[in-house]
Structures are given as structure tokens and as C-alpha cells.
Amino acid sequence: MGLFNGANVRLSDIHVMSKGEFRLEVVRRCQNDARLMNLFGCPEPSGGVRLFAFMGFDEDAVIRAVSTVISSDDPAYESITKDLFQAHLFEREIAEQWAIVPEAHPWLKPVRYHANYRGVPDIWEGISGRDIPGSYPFYAMAGEEVHEMGVGPVHAGIIEPGHFRFQSSGEEVMHLEIQLGYQHRGIERMMNGGDLVRSAYLSEAVAGDTAIGHSIAFSEVVESLAGCAAPPRAQAIRAIALEIERLANHVGDLGALSADAGFMPGSAYSGRMRGDYLNLLLAITGSRFGKGLSRPGGVLFDIDNEMALDLCRKLTVYKKEFEDVSELIFTRTSVLARFEDVGAISLKSAKKFGLVGPASRACQLERDIRIDHASGMWQFYHIPISLGATGDVYSRALVRRQEVMRSLEFLLKVLPSLPHGGIFVRLPAMRADMLALSLVEGWRGEIMHVGITDDKGAFARYKIKDPSFNNWFGLAWAMRNQEISDFPLCNKSFNLSYAGHDL
Template sequence: MSALPEPAKAVALRFTRELTPLALGAWAAQCEQALAGGARLLSLFGRRDGDDVIVTAVLLPAAGPMDILRGRGPAAEGYPALTARFPSAQVFERELWEQTGIALHDHPWLKPVRFEGARQTRLHEYPFFQVRGQEVHEVGVGPIHASVIEPGHFRFMCHGETVHHLEIQLGYQHRGVEALMLARGPQAMAGLAETIAGDSSIAHAWACCAALEALGGAPLAPEVDRVRGVALELERIAMHLAALTGLATDIAFLQGGATYGRLRTAIINATMRVCGSRFGRGWLRPGGVRFGITPALRTDLLQTLSDFGRDFHQVNALMRCARTVRARFQGVGLVSPEAARDIGLVGVAARASGMAFDTRERLPGLLYSQHPVAVQAEADGDCWSRLVLRMREIDASLQWLQALLAAPDLALEAPALRPPGPLYHDTLCVSLREGFRGPVLHALETGADGQLLQVKLQDPSLPNWFGLALAVRDNEISDFPICNKSFDLSYCGNDL
């Protein structure tokens, strides 16, 4: 085989022999050059190979396809940390250090991300930043919460009621998803991917399936992508509605809380009528989809979406016109466009701060090239912007779904599953899908025998938790619940 087949734009496929690793210092310098030239750091990860560490940076230039840079060198030698100049690298480099032990020189915030391996018993040693002053006090919340949510510790440094700094410590779950996927192998990976973050089951399953299909040389019929797109946009609508429900409930706007919750139920029940699961579990599998959309289901979905749209626009008007809602959200939890860009926010959190970046537009693949979706953005970066942006994104997904489902010439009854063949040898595949929080990334690498060497998973929550900490600064501590819900991040998406 002389060349790999051309993958969709949302997937990058490279022979590892073509990724000639640079020395770590030269690799870091090349990454710096790319970032200084306007490239976006999508991911940075590594693995041990004896005393060496193999590091991989996935970059997206201002134009063109994804770029992959690889370095290799002794872990003890390391390299000058990128974070000092490009803060968007901070959490990636912290994870790299925690997982491989690589030396990162002059990293300003080198703290564990998940307390993996031998560090699991040392959570109590987390080096919290401290704010000193006669009237400064700390408020600790969690890791066990009064609500039915996952564990996480939030430590507020306050002067009076004003938060001057929030530090978020996660890593309590130790699920070991990447190791489990590597041990179980390709046949079980899609089912495991659906459990990485339950509210992003479709996004993670699609990213996983696309990576396996690219590595296994499995071409797909266009109707498979269409059905997957329907699944993903239904998930986006449902989960944005969950955030809107929480935001309305947190400020006791009962009309919104009750109505958004009811509308979310209508959407996830529609998903269940197609595939048997309200969260889309079991719908997507490598080589296709297990359930197509029959003419009867198309009619059912179109009627559901029509009824939904009417009620959704009515409750949006109530929310946006209420002075109490505007007073509570506007100017609260601000992340400026400059800060959002510097710390590398992604997805809704980034677009609400003026960064109109959506991989459905930037890396559309065949589906979104033929059926583009309108990218939404807001400029102010506060809780109000994140609220309104979710409304607008739901509306865009609604219009996209109605246009696709109503088109009589577009087949949506998926063909039989055609599982991928043996995986290419010595190959790295990086797959991206724009979930409701932002880009979901799955990277799979095979060795000389075609077996998986590394599985790297990335939920958009990982780079966004620091954005939440920044948003709370200079706000009253009572503003934290709405700031938190406006970001709507995943604990389990971080604690892989």
C-alpha cells in the first residue's frame, strides 16, 4: 500500500513513518512557530517508550487541513514548556507531565489534572493557590455535593462576597477509559465511547467510529453520515435544553425551567423512538448505523420538531424579555475575547466570547459541506451571551434538521453495517466531531502488527474548566451557580 485513502476533512490519517519525530527542543520550537502564526492547538499528548517520551501536537492552521507534529526524546531532558508563551497549552502539558513524567521547564502551573496512577492516594496534597490578606477567606465546596452530580472540589478565595480566585480540583473518579478501550480493542470501543460523557454519547461514538473506519479503510454510504448528523443535532438540541433548564431554575424563572425541561423530554423521546435509547446509545457503530430513519420516522420527527419549535420560540421570548433574567445574567461571569483566545476556550464557551469557531464549518467533511450549518456567536462573553447562544444554536440545529428530513431526494434508511477490516499498520488517526460543548477528539495509533498502541480521548470540558474559574473572578460567590451552569461542563469528560 503506497498511500492511504483520503479521509474526510474532520479526520487526519498519517503513516507514523511520515511523522519523523524531531528532538524535543526542535519540536517545541516548531510548535511555537505554528502557534505564533495563528494555528490553533487542538490537542497535545504523549506516551512513554522506555526512557523516551513520544509527544504529538495536533494543530489546525488558519487555513487547510489538520497538521500533526511529533517529537521524541528522553523524559528527563524534556523541553521548554509552551504554556509560558501560549497559555492554551497549559492543561495539555499538565496532562502530558502527569501521564509520562516528562520534564517541562518553566511551566507556570504544573499541577496534576486527574491524579492518575501512583498519585491516586495523594489528592489531599493538591497545591492550591492561596490569596493572602487580613480579610481574605476561603470557601470550599465539594467534592461531595448536595445535588446528584459527580465529584469535584471548588475552592473560592474571597474578600467579603467577592471571588478573587477560584481553583477547581477534579480527578476523583479514576475511570481509566483510555486504558480500558486499549485493552478491550476495536470491537468494544464504540460502546465504551458512548460512556465517556453520557450527555455526549453521539459525539463521542461518532468520533470513535470515524477513526476506526479511517484506520480500517471502510468507505461509508452518504446516508450513513446523514443519519449520524440527525443523531448529533438531536443530541445538541437536547443538551442545550438541559443547560437552559438549569439556568432558568437557578434564578427561579419557573416558566423557563418547566418548559425547557418538557421540551428536552420531547427531543430525547424522539431519539428513543428511532434507536431505542433516549441518549442515542447503540445507534452508531463502526461501519454504519444500526437504525435508519424510515419514512414513518421522518414524518414523526418533522412533526415533533414543528411542535417543538413553536413552544421553544415562545419560552425564549419570555426569557429574553424578562428584566429579572437580564439583570441576573448580563455582565455576570465575563470572559473577554482576549482571555478566551489566550486560554484556548472551545465550543459554546469560546463562541459566546466572540470566537466564531465551529468544526462543522472549519472541518465539515462530506455531510456539512453538502448541508452547511450556520455558525452562531455572541460577543460579550457573559452568562447572558452563553444563554442566548444556546438558544440560537438550538434554532440553527432545528432548521438544519427540518431541511434534511423534509428533502424527499435524500435517503436516510441506512444500509447494513459494514464493519472495518484490519487496521492499517503504523498509522495515527485523529478524528474530530463538534459535540454540543465543543470539539470531541479521538486519536488512535497502531503499531507494526496493526494492533492499537495508544488511545487518546479528549472531551471539550478539558480546556474549558479553567475558563469557568476565570469567569467567576470579581463576581459575588452567589453568582457561581449560574456561571457554572452557563458553561455546563462535564466532570466525567475530564476524569477519563
């Protein structure tokens, strides 16, 4: 079934294959020109679990969906990961959520430590009751010279909990294993049922720094299921808010990278500029993180002419400031010496792991939802893709720098000529037995929401994929054979979300 970003489809129209066919189809397609966007299970009324796979054909802006049914009598199938690495975390998630065994999965470990949703024995005995990471089967190396180091889940500084286990020899990291799950709140299941007002708030809490990105994705899913689009002006305001969110986070990241390299002026100036962008969101929505802006049917806050002009004025100043500060950071040889050749990922590896967002573009992988699967405002304005060449920390920083400039140019172009009309429409009820998907290029990369309704038109299954879900493995890989003291830099250059991964 060929779909596009924002499409909806009757559940019965999605091809149901046999387990073998399904596996073959996914592996074959994704080894060629597609990539695995999502793979998840949805409970069947019959008691089994229906697996959906979404494969993105970025060249054609098409998303192919296929499915298979795993019966409750035989909750197992042959692992896809064996032949397609991108599926690795998706399959672990399925194994944990539905107690379905992907046979011969090479790295079958729990993801978030909760009991499965089917109410049958978990495939890891008693994972939900155990302390983490106490009993986690970390990959360990043997030998006199191996220095094993655990960092977290409680960290210095204001970051989320996650455990990092380093196997190093002297200063060189041989292997890093990242173990998450501490932030699991069960958001996906809370989205089920019919309370859309509550769900909108939940979508903003998936990852606090991506409140706008996730709430737009959620709104678009509901709009699609209701068979109705948000007015053009609302779509423009959403795009504006999304770009301001990107600006705030990218500028903040450049500052954090400077701080970790020990370059204090870059960190101090960027930190202040990040505040400026957050204050723009405050002016528009009353929340520094843009919460409460996007809702199914449109947006709740308008940008009037006066405010648009004011934003333009401010952004012109901020643009100049950013040019100066980024010049300061990127011309400092001592800073570049820290960024270059650190944590490099090859284009081939990036493709293999299925990286998304700036982390993928830094490896010269052309992936940007705003371009590949444009929807809403992006159908009318094209942002040039920002690519890096080397895949290292420098490249990831450079991509951010370019994207900040391009977002600023976009905003200065769009703000003075917002489409006219309303900003909100009342939506009809969501249709029954449908599936809708939405892709949004958040500042971290591809956000994907998939909503499936039951026979009454309420969510039976809501799947959220934050870009962090794709990219955490990239960070672990980037640390191979690197100096352990470069870990903070590598980590910041990805700046992934723990909450977005743990849901």
C-alpha cells in the same frame, strides 16, 4: 504534516523534530494563526515517549501534526506553557501520564491522580496513593479579609464530583481553583488493544451526556484507520442524532440557567422540552441518550420514511414551543439582569485559553468544527455559525438559543431527504502503524479523538479530548471579581463535563 478532519497517516510520515524545534514550532504557529488542538504522548517501542502536537488552522481546514521523541534517559523538556497558555493542561497531563517534566511549567499540578503509565517514579511523589483533595497545593491568598471556601466534591443536586476552592473577599471572588480527577476511570488505556466492540461502548461512556458525539468520533477514527468510510445514509443519521443531542442539552441548559436565576417557569418548561428531545433519540435508537447508534462502519438503527415524517411533525411542534419558551426567558428583565455582565470573558482571553464550543462562540470567537473542519453530512449542509458578542452568561445563553433554532432548521431540512442506500458496511481490519484523527462538534464543543495503531493493527494509544478539557479554565477565569452567588449561573452557562475531563 498537513491533515484534515478524519485523515489517516502513517506514523513514520509525521515529522519528528528535536525537542527544541518541536517547542519552537508549536509556540510560533499557535501564537499566530493556529491553535493547539491536542498535545499528548505515545509510548515508543524503544522505551521513550513520542509527543504529538496537533495544531488547527481553522481558516484552511488543515490540521498540522508534528512530533518529537523524549528519551527515557532524559525525561524532560522545556515547557511550552511558558509561552503558550493553551498548552497548560495538556502538559500537566503529559507530566502525569508519562512522568516527563515540562521544565519551568508555571502551574505544574496533578490532573487525575494516577500512577504514570511508564512504571517509573511519578514526578509528584505518591500521588496515586494519596487522598484528594487533602494534599492538593491550592493557590491560597493571605490576609484577614480573605474568606476561603471549598465546595464539593460532593454537591447538592445531581451533578458529578469536583472540588471548587474559592478565595474571596466578602462576596467578591478573587480566585477560583477547580480541582478534578474524581471520575478518572482510565478510559484511554482501556481503549488499547483490539477489542473494538468493547471500545465502542467505552467511547459512549466518556461523558454520559455526549454519548453520540464521542461514539461518532470513535467510529470515524476506526473507519479512517480501516481505510473505509461509513455510507452516506449512516453519516446523515449520525448528523441527525448529533443535532438532537445538541438540542436536548442546549434546551436543558437554558432551563438550568433559568432555575439558577430563580425563574421557575423557564426551568419547568425547558425541563419538559429536554425530555421531548431525549424521547426522539429513544424512538430512533432505543436509548434516551442515543447509546448504541454509531458504530465503526455506520449506524445500527435506520430512520425509515414514516419515522422521518413523524420526527418532522414533532420537531415542527417543538420548534414553536421553543420559540415561545425562549421568548419568555429572554424578555424577562429580571432574568436578563442576572445574565448580563456576569462572568464575562474577553475575546483575547478566550483565544489565549483555547476555549472551544458555545463558550468560545459567546466570546465572538468563530470556532465550529461543523464549519471549520466539516466532515460527513456537514460537507453538504452548512449551518450558520452562532456568535455572541459579550462573552458573559447572557451571551452563552444566547448562543445556545440560536443554535437550537439552527439545529431545528437543519433537522427539518435533512430529515425529509435522507440519502438512500445502506446504513452499515463491514470494515476491514485497521492498518498497522497508522494514526487517524477525528473531530466532532459536540454540543459542548470540539471533541477530538486520535487513534494510533501498533504493528499488529491494534490500538497502541487512544487519545480522547472532550471540550471540557479546554474549557474548565475558562470557568475559573470567568469567576474572577464576580459575586460568589453568581457562581452557579456561570457554572451552568459553561456546563462542563467532569467525566469527560477525568476520562
